[in-house]
Amino acid sequence: xxxxxxxPSSLSASVGDRVTITCRTSQSISTYLNWYQQKPxxxxxxxxxxxxxxxxxxxxxxxxxxxxxxxxxTISSLQPEDFATYYCQQSYSNAYTFGQGTKLEIK
Amino acid sequence: EVQLVxxxxxxxxxxxxxxxxxxxxxxxxxxxxxxxxxxxxxxxLEYVSAISSxxxxxxxANSVKxxxxxxxxxxxxxxxxxxxxxxxxxMAVYYCARENSSSSDAFDIWGQGTMVTVSS
Numbered sequence: 001x002x003x004x005x006x007x008p009s010s011l012s013a014s015v016g017d018r019v020t021i022t023c024r025t026s027q028s029i030s031t032y033l034n035w036y037q038q039k040p041x042x043x044x045x046x047x048x049x050x051x052x053x054x055x056x057x058x059x060x061x062x063x064x065x066x067x068x069x070x071x072x073x074t075i076s077s078l079q080p081e082d083f084a085t086y087y088c089q090q091s092y093s094n095a096y097t098f099g100q101g102t103k104l105e106i107k
Numbered sequence: 108e109v110q111l112v113x114x115x116x117x118x119x120x121x122x123x124x125x126x127x128x129x130x131x132x133x134x135x136x137x138x139x140x141x142x143x144x145x146x147x148x149x150x151x152l153e154y155v156s157a158i159s160s161x162x163x164x165x166x167x168a169n170s171v172k173x174x175x176x177x178x179x180x181x182x183x184x185x186x187x188x189x190x191x192x193x194x195x196x197x198m199a200v201y202y203c204a205r206e207n208s209s210s211s212d213a214f215d216i217w218g219q220g221t222m223v224t225v226s227s
Contacts, residue, residue: 001169034213036152043202043217044144044152050211087152091212094166096142098152 002026002090006099012107017078021102023071023088032092033071035064038101039084047086048073078104109133109216111141111203116221123193123225129186129203129218137161137181140206142214143188145199145223155201156188171197190223198225 003026013019023033031051036044046055048064051071061076075082083106088099115127129141143155156177157166165177176189186203200222204214 032211034211036214038152043219044204044214045217046210046213046215049207049213049215053211055210055213055215089152089213091206094157095154095168096157096212096214097154098144101151 001095002029002093002097004088004090004097004099006086006088006102008102009100010103010105012105013078014107015078015080017107019075019078019104021073021086021088021104023066023073023099025069025071025090028068029090029092031067032090033064033066034089034091035062035073036087036089037082037084038087044087049091080106111205111216111218113201113203113218113221116201116223118224118226119193120227121194121225124189124191125193125223127188127190127201127203127221127223129188131184131186131205134205134216136184140208141179141186142204142206143177143186144202144204144214145197146202146220147196147199150199153199157206158186193223193225195225198223 005024033051035048038044052064086102112130142157158177174192179186200220202220203218205216207215
């Protein structure tokens with residue numbers, strides 16, 4: 001299975017800050033990398049697919065980049081509703097493994 | 108409305124069995140591969156199993172292989188996960204999720220989840 005390594009595992013930031021979360025894979029996956037947001041007690045929500053494509057309805061302050069083994073999720077200006085846990089996922093090969101998550105907390 | 112709704116979770120003893128269901132509505136269920144993903148209390152997302160649109164191909168994580176069986180009934184728009192030989196480490200919220208080939212196979216629709224508790 002492809003291993004996913006997210007960093008940092010937690011992050012404290014303030015409203016208005018620009019934040020970046022990194023995901024690294026154990027082998028090249030082209031751009032088969034997706035990002036999800038999860039709030040407590042809720043199902044994950046797709047934010048970004050194919051490394052950089054914004055899912056319909058997701059605010060443009062979210063963006064993704066990368067290819068091969070290194071990827072980033074950037075939130076350009078944090079809003080109160082963005083404090084949540086973020087997961088990367090590869091959809092290159094079975095199993096579609098997830099990163100361990102990054103918990104974004106209010107500073 | 109496009110949605111997935113899980114059911115069937117509950118309390119089961121170690122070694123016991125349980126069958127989860129995932130009912131789809133608002134889209135052509137038979138056109139999509141569907142996956143199961145679980146989340147233990149306070150932990151991250153763990154991939155569990157997948158089934159192709161026609162049910163002809165299945166995949167299992169090593170942690171559940173030989174104990175869980177995924178299936179689907181496209182005439183009923185329903186996905187199933189038959190879980191056996193349950194262990195404490197299987198305790199989690201189980202989500203079903205739709206794979207969208209138009210979105211790089213990302214999971215664009217998720218159910219609300221159903222909780223499985225394994226305890227004596």
